[in-house]
Amino acid sequence: MPDWSYQTLFRPLLFRLPSRAARGLTLNAMRRISRLPGGTLLIKTLGHMEPPPLLQGRIAGIPVPTPVGLSGIVDPQGTAHRAISQFGFGFIEIGPVTLHPIASPEPILNDWRQERIVYPCEYENEGLPRMKRMIKNPSHPLPQFVRIAPMPGSSSEQVTAELKSLLHSLTSETVAGFYLDFLSCERDQEANLNLLEQVIAMTRQRHPYLNGKPLFLHVPLDYPESWLEQAIARTDSTIWSGYVIGNSLRESRGVEVSRRGKELILSKIKLLRAAISKDSVIKASAAVHEPQDALDMLQAGADNVLLNSGLVFSGPGFPKRVNEAIIYDKIRSSPLPEQPSFWKHWGWMCLLGIGMIVGGMIAWLIAASSVVLPYDEDFLEMTREELQQINQHLLHFMSHDRITLAGTMISIGILYYQLAKNGLRFGLHWARTALMTSGVVGFPSFFLYLGYGFFDPFHAAAAAVLFPMFLLAMRRNPDQPFRKPVNLRNSRQWRLAMWGQLCFVALGIALSVGGVVIASVGVTHVFVPQDLAFMGVSREQLELANPRLIPLIAHDRAGFGGALFSDAVMLLILALWGLQQGERWLWWTLLAGGAPAFIAGLSVHYHIDYTDFLHLLPAYVAVALYVAGLILLYPYLMRKANI
Known part of the structure; x- marks a missing residue:
């Protein structure tokens, strides 16, 4: 309690x-x-x-x-x-x-x-x-x-x-x-x-x-x-x-x-x-x-x-x-410890975050244009035009999965960068735990799709480049006490912040559950009923058109579910342990970290006219928690402590 x-x-x-x-x-x-x-x-x-x-x-x-x-x-x-x-x-x-x-x-x-x-x-x-x-x-x-x-x-x-x-x-x-x-x-x-x-x-x-x-x-x-x-x-x-x-x-x-x-x-x-x-x-x-x-x-x-x-x-x-x-x-009166160099540990996590942001932007551009990459076509032994002939909504559906994944990657990258620069750099235990947990669950999720026999060289190359950065960032980094003024009063701002924290804790839990569910669906059934209703096709028809098509879609779904879970557990730890009065960077991090994922997820659904209410209801609830949490936390995080 x-x-x-x-x-x-x-x-x-x-x-x-x-x-x-x-x-x-x-x-x-x-x-x-x-x-x-x-x-x-x-x-x-x-x-x-x-x-x-x-x-x-x-x-x-x-x-x-x-x-x-x-x-x-x-x-x-x-x-x-x-x-x-x-x-x-x-x-x-x-x-x-x-x-x-x-x-x-x-x-x-x-x-x-x-x-x-x-x-x-x-x-x-x-x-x-x-x-x-x-x-x-x-x-x-x-x-x-x-x-x-x-x-x-x-x-x-x-x-x-x-x-x-x-x-x-x-x-x-x-x-x-x-x-x-x-x-x-x-x-x-x-x-x-x-x-x-x-x-x-x-x-x-x-x-x-x-x-x-x-x-x-x-x-x-x-x-x-x-x-x-x-x-x-x-x-x-x-x-x-x-x-x-x-x-x-x-x-x-x-x-x-x-x-x-x-x-x-x-x-x-x-x-x-x-x-x-x-x-x-x-x-x-x-x-x-x-x-x-x-x-x-x-x-x-x-x-x-x-x-x-x-x-x-x-x-x-x-x-x-x-x-x-x-x-x-x-x-408060003791001298500040010497700042660790950029290459000591925290800088590598900043680079990892930038890499995730850049990778997410590239993935978004591709998903919004050609959707499929040359190695996707090689795996399917079909061209983009031939995929369009299978079903008029098939590429739209694949684009929707890939854009939501791209938005989530950008969100992860922003959180990685901010938690490294403002938390890991100063030896804050909660920030290191959040980054460690996110990486431990996130990197293995890159390979959830292997069970379907599809190997994604782009994901594998990204993991090969980014994972060493993660290991370097997690090197020995002794915990340091929080050295900024802390909350001393049961003020109105603090009481409002409890509601804001509740919103973000609920959001973190909900997104964690959602990530696990999506990843599980991706490696098992692949589709939910609303997906097939949107495309107007059955699973059997897709398998008949190309038996490798479902493994490719499963790869997108499982990857998105794993990324969402990685993002969510980091957000949850931040919400549970990291909120301190006057830490303005935390409010901007929550704003900037959540915006790409929500914008990507909702905009692509409306763009391709996949607007089934039950399908989007979890997203609507998540956005409501996100916006309410930001509003309620604003006075607490954006004003100095001890007032």
């Missing part, structure tokens, strides 16, 4: 359901997908959210792949942790965990207009026995930090005893550390200080039995700062590896998790960073609804951020967007 489907299709539907039902439906759906064969690979492919090595760090000595964590309030039962761990998170919070189950019959309020969620009970969970099973049998490889809390209303003695019991029961190899959540605004300051000293004394006694697990003090978001200052000043806080600032604000109906607490959490981060050692970790767990929010908290002094309500309102791609923002913030 990436952002382009979540923001456009699923979120509007889910937000119409009761919040508990919507959460259960979403998490269970993700859980089922992740358990399918190849399910986690599908999630990775759709989102490309795996964090790069540049983000790797440590929390109290524990390695984490990224400083972005998942708050326990999002998936309290761990239903979809296996799927969510693929979203680009570096660690997962479990809890709160209490000794006994805490449940509430009250509904969860989702005020999506104000981007706030109100939970009737902050400590709702299934209790120690069931949570313990989940913690000890994780479905993901990420570090788990467990938030433990006493039962609401417990006395000071009960708080200490319950925390001690929870620590004893949950200490295991699958727990990276503990958050101790016992401070309460409902107690007076002196009572909180006394309780804090008691808990510190208890943890010192238990520390040898915790196997070195780091302990973090959980600070409620609305905890008075004057109390927090006294707590740090008057107690020995060396037991804590760091502090976790909570995510909720208390209100009459329960606790609110929203972006409303941003100023509160920024103030607490600055207070803590000034009062504690630089080695102590600060985790911010509130009000991160846009990538800019995360940057603000990290710049204020936080080491990590946890996502909760922001993930609900922004979508599953939010961790990736935060990771990208952090990377850009890290490298």
Whole structure:
């Protein structure tokens, strides 16, 4: 459920359901997908959210792949942790965990207009026995930090005893550390200080039995700062590896998790960073609804951020967007790497693209004039004039296949050139993957027609010239981080872009399926019923006229299907992984890359009067997706990021 489907299709539907039902439906759906064969690979492919090595760090000595964590309030039962761990998170919070189950019959309020969620009970969970099973049998490889809390209303003695019991029961190899959540605004300051000293004394006694697990003090978001200052000043806080600032604000109906607490959490981060050692970790767990929010908290002094309500309102791609923002913030002031020479790798792909464009133009000119080449006539042992005598529409039909192939070749060439110049040249992983995938499926498709016994010397010569360029372009080319400003806001342009991305993802999938179908038809039945109806002839009549005629037509069909598939998978990867705000070249690439194929495909059908509605319906739908996608992506791609 990436952002382009979540923001456009699923979120509007889910937000119409009761919040508990919507959460259960979403998490269970993700859980089922992740358990399918190849399910986690599908999630990775759709989102490309795996964090790069540049983000790797440590929390109290524990390695984490990224400083972005998942708050326990999002998936309290761990239903979809296996799927969510693929979203680009570096660690997962479990809890709160209490000794006994805490449940509430009250509904969860989702005020999506104000981007706030109100939970009737902050400590709702299934209790120690069931949570313990989940913690000890994780479905993901990420570090788990467990938030433990006493039962609401417990006395000071009960708080200490319950925390001690929870620590004893949950200490295991699958727990990276503990958050101790016992401070309460409902107690007076002196009572909180006394309780804090008691808990510190208890943890010192238990520390040898915790196997070195780091302990973090959980600070409620609305905890008075004057109390927090006294707590740090008057107690020995060396037991804590760091502090976790909570995510909720208390209100009459329960606790609110929203972006409303941003100023509160920024103030607490600055207070803590000034009062504690630089080695102590600060985790911010509130009000991160846009990538800019995360940057603000990290710049204020936080080491990590946890996502909760922001993930609900922004979508599953939010961790990736935060990771990208952090990377850009890290490298923005570093010197640019040296540009690789034209002949290093990317230049060869540019030449390959130019070759495809030139080859497509030549093929278009031939298909629009003589249609058949001398070696076609030699293979058929018939002249062009004799072919016309077989059927008046035969050459028109062959021209229509060859012009659509030519237009697709030009489109491939434009995409190759643009992705090489603007992507491969700068070490962008998605661009290299798109080019690699397109070439791997495209070059073998040149020879789909060999099963019919026809050898096309022109295609073979083109492949012999272009394939070495492809190999040279795919030589060692280390991935580099994206060095331009990235999107930091959930702006109107970003929301429109999600619709535009949906259009191009749907177009890429549809064209991929179409390419496979056309290639399959080309090597099997060759014709669809509309083809034979247009020519007014049967397959048997064509075979009777010349038994080599159908193999020649099959060669055109299979070649077009293979080229279309090669073009489509490149477009699909671009749409899934490559769209970044302010990348004007991407919009022009989509415009220029799609135009030749659509112009060729539609113009030739109307020119030869092959206008069967059902036959052209997929093309009409594809054009509609193409035009709509360009319109919707224009504000996002053509305007600079961070506005």
